[in-house]
Amino acid sequence: MDDRTYTVDAEPGERVTVAGWAHEIRDLGGIAFLIVRDQTGKIQVKFAPDEMDESLVQTGTNVSRESVVSVTGAVEEEPRAPTGVEIVPESVEVLAPADPELPLDPTGKVDADLSTRLDNRTLDLRSGESKAIFEIRSTVLNAVRDYFRSVGCTEINTPKIVATGTEGGTELFPLTYFGQEAFMNQSPQLFKQLMVGSGLERVFEIGPIFRAEEHNTPRHLNEATMIDFESAFIDHHEAMDVCEGTLRAAYEAVETDCHEQLETLDLTDSFAVPQQSFPRLTYEEAIERINATGELDEQLVWGDDLPTEAEKALGDDVGGHYFITDWPSEIKPFYIQDYDDDPQLSKGFDLMHPRMELVSGGQREHRHDELVAGFEQQGLDPEAFEYYTKMFRYGMPPHAGWAYGVERLVMTMLGLSNIREAVLFPRDRQRLSP
Amino acid sequence: MDDRTYTVDAEPGERVTVAGWAHEIRDLGGIAFLIVRDQTGKIQVKFAPDEMDESLVQTGTNVSRESVVSVTGAVEEEPRAPTGVEIVPESVEVLAPADPELPLDPTGKVDADLSTRLDNRTLDLRSGESKAIFEIRSTVLNAVRDYFRSVGCTEINTPKIVATGTEGGTELFPLTYFGQEAFMNQSPQLFKQLMVGSGLERVFEIGPIFRAEEHNTPRHLNEATMIDFESAFIDHHEAMDVCEGTLRAAYEAVETDCHEQLETLDLTDSFAVPQQSFPRLTYEEAIERINATGELDEQLVWGDDLPTEAEKALGDDVGGHYFITDWPSEIKPFYIQDYDDDPQLSKGFDLMHPRMELVSGGQREHRHDELVAGFEQQGLDPEAFEYYTKMFRYGMPPHAGWAYGVERLVMTMLGLSNIREAVLFPRDRQRLSP
Numbered sequence: 001m002d003d004r005t006y007t008v009d010a011e012p013g014e015r016v017t018v019a020g021w022a023h024e025i026r027d028l029g030g031i032a033f034l035i036v037r038d039q040t041g042k043i044q045v046k047f048a049p050d051e052m053d054e055s056l057v058q059t060g061t062n063v064s065r066e067s068v069v070s071v072t073g074a075v076e077e078e079p080r081a082p083t084g085v086e087i088v089p090e091s092v093e094v095l096a097p098a099d100p101e102l103p104l105d106p107t108g109k110v111d112a113d114l115s116t117r118l119d120n121r122t123l124d125l126r127s128g129e130s131k132a133i134f135e136i137r138s139t140v141l142n143a144v145r146d147y148f149r150s151v152g153c154t155e156i157n158t159p160k161i162v163a164t165g166t167e168g169g170t171e172l173f174p175l176t177y178f179g180q181e182a183f184m185n186q187s188p189q190l191f192k193q194l195m196v197g198s199g200l201e202r203v204f205e206i207g208p209i210f211r212a213e214e215h216n217t218p219r220h221l222n223e224a225t226m227i228d229f230e231s232a233f234i235d236h237h238e239a240m241d242v243c244e245g246t247l248r249a250a251y252e253a254v255e256t257d258c259h260e261q262l263e264t265l266d267l268t269d270s271f272a273v274p275q276q277s278f279p280r281l282t283y284e285e286a287i288e289r290i291n292a293t294g295e296l297d298e299q300l301v302w303g304d305d306l307p308t309e310a311e312k313a314l315g316d317d318v319g320g321h322y323f324i325t326d327w328p329s330e331i332k333p334f335y336i337q338d339y340d341d342d343p344q345l346s347k348g349f350d351l352m353h354p355r356m357e358l359v360s361g362g363q364r365e366h367r368h369d370e371l372v373a374g375f376e377q378q379g380l381d382p383e384a385f386e387y388y389t390k391m392f393r394y395g396m397p398p399h400a401g402w403a404y405g406v407e408r409l410v411m412t413m414l415g416l417s418n419i420r421e422a423v424l425f426p427r428d429r430q431r432l433s434p
Numbered sequence: 435m436d437d438r439t440y441t442v443d444a445e446p447g448e449r450v451t452v453a454g455w456a457h458e459i460r461d462l463g464g465i466a467f468l469i470v471r472d473q474t475g476k477i478q479v480k481f482a483p484d485e486m487d488e489s490l491v492q493t494g495t496n497v498s499r500e501s502v503v504s505v506t507g508a509v510e511e512e513p514r515a516p517t518g519v520e521i522v523p524e525s526v527e528v529l530a531p532a533d534p535e536l537p538l539d540p541t542g543k544v545d546a547d548l549s550t551r552l553d554n555r556t557l558d559l560r561s562g563e564s565k566a567i568f569e570i571r572s573t574v575l576n577a578v579r580d581y582f583r584s585v586g587c588t589e590i591n592t593p594k595i596v597a598t599g600t601e602g603g604t605e606l607f608p609l610t611y612f613g614q615e616a617f618m619n620q621s622p623q624l625f626k627q628l629m630v631g632s633g634l635e636r637v638f639e640i641g642p643i644f645r646a647e648e649h650n651t652p653r654h655l656n657e658a659t660m661i662d663f664e665s666a667f668i669d670h671h672e673a674m675d676v677c678e679g680t681l682r683a684a685y686e687a688v689e690t691d692c693h694e695q696l697e698t699l700d701l702t703d704s705f706a707v708p709q710q711s712f713p714r715l716t717y718e719e720a721i722e723r724i725n726a727t728g729e730l731d732e733q734l735v736w737g738d739d740l741p742t743e744a745e746k747a748l749g750d751d752v753g754g755h756y757f758i759t760d761w762p763s764e765i766k767p768f769y770i771q772d773y774d775d776d777p778q779l780s781k782g783f784d785l786m787h788p789r790m791e792l793v794s795g796g797q798r799e800h801r802h803d804e805l806v807a808g809f810e811q812q813g814l815d816p817e818a819f820e821y822y823t824k825m826f827r828y829g830m831p832p833h834a835g836w837a838y839g840v841e842r843l844v845m846t847m848l849g850l851s852n853i854r855e856a857v858l859f860p861r862d863r864q865r866l867s868p
Contacts, residue, residue, distance in 0.1 A: 004667060019667050021829055039635040066829040096800055098829035122825040125632030134634065138589040145579070155572040157659045157840075159859045160594065160642050161607070161618070163867040173595070175609040175618065178646070178863050184595070184609065184618070191859060194868070198559030200568065201473040207641060208594050212612070225591045233438060233453050366530055387868035391556040395455055395500040395532035425593045425625060429612050433597040434628070434821035 004070070008040035012077045012085055018043055019070040019095065021126065022063045023107065032061045034092075035082075036071055037126070044078070044086040045071050052089070059092045066098035066106060066126070114420060118431065121424055132261035133421060136254055137410050141206060143253030144227055144246045144406075148204040151242060153229070156203045158191035160210070164384045166190055167333055171212045184210035187403065189335065190388045192230040193364060197396040202231040206406070216429045218418040219356055221407060223427040229361075230401030236347045236363035237280075239400035240323055243351055243359055244278055247321070250409065265414060274321055278351065281318075282326040290314050305331050315354030325349045334374035336362040351404070353412040361402025368392040438504070442474035446511045446519055452477055453504040453529065455560065456497045457541065466495045468526075469516075470505055471560070478512070478520040479505050486523070493526045500532035500540060500560070548854060553868065555858055566695035567855060570688055571844050575640060577687030578661055578680045578840075582638040585676060587663070590637045592625035594644070598818045600624055601767055605646045618644035621837065623769065624822045626664040627798060631830040636665040640840070650863045652852040653790055655841060657861040663795075664835030670781045670797035671714075673834035674757055677785055677793055678712055681755070684843065699848060708755055712785065715752075716760040724748050739765050749788030759783045768808035770796040785838070787846040795836025802826040 005016040020038030032047040047057045063069055073089035103119070104112040106126035117124040124130045148155070162185045165172040172183040188205050195203045209226045229242060251273040254262070262268050281289065287300040287310075295313035300306070306314075306324075314322075325347075329338045332348035339345045347363035365371045371392055375382040382389055410422040420426040425434055439450040454472030466481040481491045497503055507523035537553070538546040540560035551558040558564045582589070596619045599606045606617040622639050629637045643660045663676060685707040688696070696702050715723065721734040721744075729747035734740070740748075740758075748756075759782075763772045766782035773779045781797035799805045805826055809816040816823055844856040854860040859868055 019831070039633055068829045068831045095832055096826075096829050099827045102828055119821070120825070122628045122631040122830075123828055125629070125634060127633070131633035134590070135588055141589050142579070142583065145576070149576065154569055155575050156568070156858060157642070159657055159861055161644065161657055161861055161866065173609055173611060175607055177607060177866055178648075180866060182866055191868075194556045195559070195858070197556040199471075199473055199561070199565035200559060208591070210595065214612075223593055223595055387553070391554070392530075393533045394536055394557055395502045395530050396556075397453070397502045398529055424590060424629070427593055427595055427611075432595065432611055432614060432616055434625075 006040040007036060007038050007043040007083075010043055010075045010085060010087070012075050014075045015073065016075055016087065017070060017072040018087065019068070021106075022065055022067045022069050022098075024065065025061055025063065027061060032057070033086075034060050034063065034069075034071075036069060036087075039131075041083065043083060044081040045073070045089050045092075046078075046086045047089070056089060056092060059094065060089060063092075063094055064098050064100045066102060066123070067094055068096040068098075069094055114418060118420060118426060119434065121434065125424075128264040130421075132258075132264040133410065133414060133416070134424065135261050136258050136414065137406065137422060139253050139257055140250040140410060140413070141406060143249045145204075145206065146253075147246045147249040148229065151202070151245070153202045153204045153231075154200045156192065156195055156200070156205050157207065158185070158188040158195075158205060160185050160208065167380075173210050173212045186211050187226065188228045189403070190385070192228055192401065193335065193396075193399065194388065194391055196230050196232040196399045196401075197391055197394075201233070201397075204229050209405075214429065218420075219408070219411070221405070221419055221423060221426055221428065224405040224407055224423075226403050226405055227409075228401070228403045230364075230399060232397040232399045234400050235398070236325070236349055236361065236400045239361050239363070239402055240278075240280065240325075240349060240351070243361060243402050243404075244321075247351075247409070248274060251413065254413065267414065270415075271413075276320075278321045278323055279318060280323040280325050280349075283324055283328065284326070286314060286324045289317060293317055303328050303330065311352060311357065312355075315352060318352075319354065321351060321353055321358075323349050323351050332362065334378045334380065335364050335371070337365040337370075347400075349402075351402075353408075355412055356408065358408050358412065359402050359404040361400065363398070363400040366392065366396045366398050368396070440474040441470065441472050441477040441517075444477055444509045444519060444521070446509050448509045449507065450509055450521065451504060451506040452521065453502070455540075456499055456501045456503050456532075458499065459495055459497070461495060466491070467520075468494050468497065468503075468505075470503060470521075473565075475517065477517060478515040479507070479523050479526075480512070480520045481523070490523060490526060493528065494523060497526075497528055498532050498534045500536060500557070501528055502530040502532075503528055548852060552854060552860060552865065555868065559858075562698040564855075566692075566698040567844065567848060567850070568858065569695050570692050570848065571840065571856060573687050573691050574684040574844060574847070575840060577683045579638075579640065580687075581680045581683040582663065585636070585679070587636050587638045587665075588634045590622075590626065590629055590634070590639050591641065592619070592622040592629075592639060594619050594642065601814070607644050607646045620645050621660065622662045623837070624819070626662055626835065627769065627830075627833065628822065628825055630664050630666040630833045630835075631825055631828075635667070635831075638663050643839075648863065652854075653842070653845070655839070655853055655857060655860055655862065658839040658841055658857075660837050660839055661843075662835070662837045664798075664833060666831040666833045668834050669832070670759070670783055670795065670834045673795050673797070673836055674712075674714065674759075674783060674785070677795060677836050677838075678755075681785075681843070682708060685847065688847065701848065704849075705847075710754075712755040712757055713752060714757040714759050714783075717758055717762065718760070720748060720758045723751060727751055737762050737764065745786060745791065746789075749786060752786075753788065755785060755787055755792075757783050757785050766796065768812045768814065769798050769805070771799040771804075781834075783836075785836075787842075789846055790842065792842055792846065793836050793838040795834065797832070797834040800826065800830045800832050802830070 023035040023037035078086040108127035329346040336348040351359035457469040457471035512520040542561035763780040770782040785793035841856040
């Protein structure tokens with residue numbers, strides 16, 4: 001079956017077999033057209049009752065929309081056909097008939113709500129827009145991995161079933177593991193840190209993470225695909241360089257390899273690779289700048305976390321990606337290192353897109369005693385994390401890293417209004433199936 | 435900190451900063467050597483009390499093994515040094531001291547049992563052998579992905595939290611999802627099939643799967659990393675071609691890129707890329723051949739599943755990878771298609787390594803009514819899988835695919851005796867942490 005020709009490759013003068021979906025049937029009386037669609041595009045098949053067998057015409061023109069068909073015939077030039085060629089069929093086979101009533105219109109001509117589309121992803125992804133998003137997502141993942149390789153990373157896979165969460169017992173899905181209580185891991189954070197203390201030094205992982213957060217918003221998911229990076233012997237600014245590198249690589253790959261998809265999404269003109277280095281504002285500069293916009297009802301004071309409207313005000317002001325560095329220690333997790341000369345200040349950073357936070361990262365605390373003290377300050381029991389803290393007694397190098405969800409990257413890159421558009425089968429409070 | 439030089443790159447005449455672990459200290463009286471190890475190798479640092487500051491010598495020679503150090507100095511040729519060069523230090527900094535008592539010896543000179551090694555992966559991966567395994571694993575994953583791209587695959591990510599298991603309620607880890615019962619997915623099978631019915635046609639996924647199997651053997655895991663492939667418009671033999679292609683690509687990449695790792699594992703002479711096409715035996719031929727070996731106490735009859743000793747006998751007989759095709763329908767899952775002219779026989783296949791089963795795959799049932807009948811024959815309730823079966827009513831193309839665990843591939847490729855050697859943090863009945 002693999003000797004079929006993709007529709008996009010059918011050249012005049014060839015005899016081909018194309019297989020795909022019956023996209024549309026146009027009966028003009030006397031002559032009829034079947035449009036066959038596959039992953040690469042569409043092609044017109046001409047049925048002229050005068051010139052061919054009656055049963056062939058019947059099969060080709062009575063097929064229901066979205067049935068799977070295989071058509072063999074000669075490719076001829078036809079300037080009036082949408083792609084300039086058409087097939088004059090010798091044979092048509094219906095490989096899988098479709099019910100005439102479809103839960104949504106895969107041609108995208110009739111709008112369906114998101115919930116219906118997510119319930120019927122198979123049909124939804126036959127439309128150009130949805131398919132384009134996931135082809136871009138695949139391109140992004142590949143580009144990010146290539147970038148990681150180019151800076152000497154080893155790929156790792158860390159466990160998803162764990163005895164304790166990264167940041168204690170909150171926001172975890174509990175699970176029964178052979179009679180024991182266990183959890184779905186909310187982040188590879190602790191495991192990737194253990195690896196940079198091993199002989200691997202610089203690692204990445206792309207895999208699922210699970211967060212039992214109750215909020216149901218257009219930018220949160222309860223299961224997401226996380227891109228995690230961690231490296232020994234670098235500081236937080238070098239980690240930011242790598243982070244920026246992956247993002248730029250992703251944008252560049254999409255610009256180079258996804259012309260058609262960007263066109264389908266009507267983004268050809270607006271899509272742009274971020275050209276400059278992302279500005280790095282300290283937290284202090286950030287709140288000053290936010291307060292100066294006058295967009296907030298109440299001025300921010302040092303120590304406040306940034307509310308959504310503050311992120312928005314600053315995002316509008318900066319107008320592109322930017323980092324916020326040097327956060328107050330108190331609002332960053334225990335594994336982020338503080339400045340020795342100012343322990344109120346941490347070496348944590350966030351990468352912001354004007355629309356939302358994209359990345360969290362930082363220089364990590366690699367000194368055993370300081371790490372354990374950090375646990376206690378945040379009210380966590382270091383005993384429960386002994387498998388992790390113990391390794392810091394045997395020579396843990398200075399290290400830094402970060403993580404971001406591929407869904408937020410795709411969402412911000414393509415201007416999607418809901419993060420669920422960037423996941424095949426999203427998981428949220430209401431949605432556990434399909 | 436990233437302006438350090440890797441030990442492997444230190445050239446005579448240069449002034450460098452190397453950072454790594456204190457691998458060994460040799461005090462010869464009058465002169466002492468500190469061996470610094472990083473990801474790329476080792477380098478000797480010379481301490482000559484006559485030629486340098488006393489405090490420098492003290493720092494460099496009193497450091498405990500496995501502490502993290504940073505050494506700056508001139509690189510000089512020294513034929514008696516292990517790598518032919520040594521550093522004459524100007525400064526030595528201890529970045530992270532290690533406890534003098536280590537839970538295992540990272541130089542690998544003292545053997546540790548697997549359990550101790552798994553409890554202390556950070557230290558274990560500082561030894562050449564363990565590190566080499568995971569560098570090879572990373573190379574394998576990259577090679578397989580590149581191969582997938584070369585045959586036109588789109589990368590997908592499917593959900594790991596699901597409402598129903600792939601093959602019903604057996605061997606699933608139960609989980610509480612916002613008050614609802616849910617499970618960790620045991621395979622992307624049903625989701626990847628839904629995708630080949632969409633506009634993507636040919637997909638792959640590399641991600642975790644979860645199986646609550648109770649057996650605790652050297653070749654089973656309760657959490658594994660699965661490589662899944664599925665394609666529309668191909669049959670099971672074409673799926674086998676792709677499967678073989680990924681394996682060969684993985685072996686070739688390791689042969690090309692992992693010389694040093696193979697040497698560390700003492701596999702340089704024995705490692706070989708499989709050169710020929712893997713033989714494809716039908717199940718019937720397989721049982722005849724197994725019976726002919728005389729290795730089994732009792733002869734196999736048609737319909738029997740192959741016990742481990744049968745796989746072993748046939749593996750020894752064939753002497754390399756081989757496929758078994760055309761299995762009895764009864765011992766293959768509902769989603770495998772049967773031959774129309776002999777419904778007892780399925781289009782399922784397994785790829786066998788002489789030591790064990792590696793891959794399961796097959797042509798899938800793409801016809802709605804036959805699929806639903808298959809559910810019922812296997813005692814499963816098609817209602818629970820309606821999200822899946824429903825999509826087969828809207829034009830599901832003929833398709834085929836397969837899956838294998840990267841751990842089994844690495845285990846068989848490198849002749850590891852226990853599959854846990856190929857997972858950073860394995861999960862089994864006893865092991866939930868780290």
